[in-house]
């Protein structure tokens with residue numbers, strides 16, 4: 001039997017525009033608020049942190065935004081990415097489901113993150129910026145931005161969560177290969193870092209703290225801007241390149257997905273693969289379920305509150321309308337570092353509120369079990385984050401089997417796990433544990449919030 005495994009596009013097929021779902025959302029988002037005045041923020045409030053073109057994209061209601069030629073040229077290093085049919089994994093699961101995956105691990109830093117790092121670095125360069133500051137958890141975003149800055153000739157300063165800096169030296173070295181300066185956060189270089197260290201000199205750091213430090217560096221310097229690897233509207237839009245390509249590839253396969261699945265940290269890879277398909281549901285032409293899979297230890301979508309909250313720990317960013325566990329929330333140290341963020345982006349939050357997307361929380365042991373099964377069947381070792389999507393896929397595929405119905409599943413294999421083998425080492429050694437998030441944990445944290453609720 002000669003079955004098709006890969007659905008490949010050529011460079012000419014790389015999309016020429018990103019898709020902006022803001023144009024088609026039935027309910028507009030609540031506006032982000034200034035943390036001091038609680039008034040809606042305007043472009044001038046964001047100008048110290050971001051180049052004007054990205055600010056325009058952040059609030060744009062245009063459905064299609066042109067991808068600059070220079071960005072498309074950089075994309076050609078690894079795009080278009082392949083779409084695979086998971087024949088062997090289907091067989092292993094003995095399921096009637098058709099399972100497809102879009103593989104984003106072929107990028108220079110090994111995940112979907114360069115899809116937005118490249119345009120962000122490009123627009124900064126265009127507007128005369130010299131340096132970009134950012135934060136990174138386990139190092140996926142820091143390495144993607146380091147690569148993009150190096151590509152366009154910008155300096156890059158990365159605040160890396162201290163516990164990861166110490167535990168994951170290879171990601172830091174990867175950033176050094178691309179000439180970035182990397183600090184273990186909290187540092188004594190910023191007011192934000194010093195205030196955390198004063199409370200706890202041994203602080204292991206968190207993504208929220210590292211964001212505070214990187215934002216402060218950009219706010220204090222004329223020629224430095226800040227960059228975020230998820231959550232924001234323009235980031236989600238850049239990632240739409242994944243789903244737009246996948247749409248062409250699913251056409252080649254002669255199918256349209258019944259369900260699109262992706263792991264969920266701040267929402268960028270989920271939005272990237274799902275929104276181009278969701279647009280057909282929003283215009284009433286097709287039905288599709290979009291399913292976000294989050295870790296049970298950091299369940300903002302399934303257990304969080306929909307309200308205004310800060311993007312960082314110290315409270316320097318605008319207030320964003322989001323599903324959140326509270327900006328002081330310190331998630332358990334699970335191995336999917338990229339999913340340990342307290343909130344969800346505003347667009348995804350509004351769509352969840354409007355029941356246009358779905359979310360499920362899964363434990364890390366189930367994720368690693370499914371990740372290893374997938375690697376045995378399909379060959380690629382998934383990033384710990386991506387194993388969450390695979391756990392979600394297996395649940396859907398087994399349900400289809402039970403109910404004896406065919407279903408077509410598309411998921412985002414958003415990164416490989418070759419820099420994360422220590423996580424697999426801990427899994428094989430039986431050192432990983434599930435984490436049972438309690439309501440007490442949630443309320444302890446949310447009751448400290450004095451950010452505005454959403455009516």
Ligand SMILES: *Cc1c(COP(=O)(O)O)cnc(C)c1O
Nearest residue numbers: 230265266267268269338385415
């Ligand atoms: C950063 C990261 C995530 C989580 O971020 P999203 O914005 O939700 O995509 C998931 N998977 C990988 C491989 C990542 O690097």
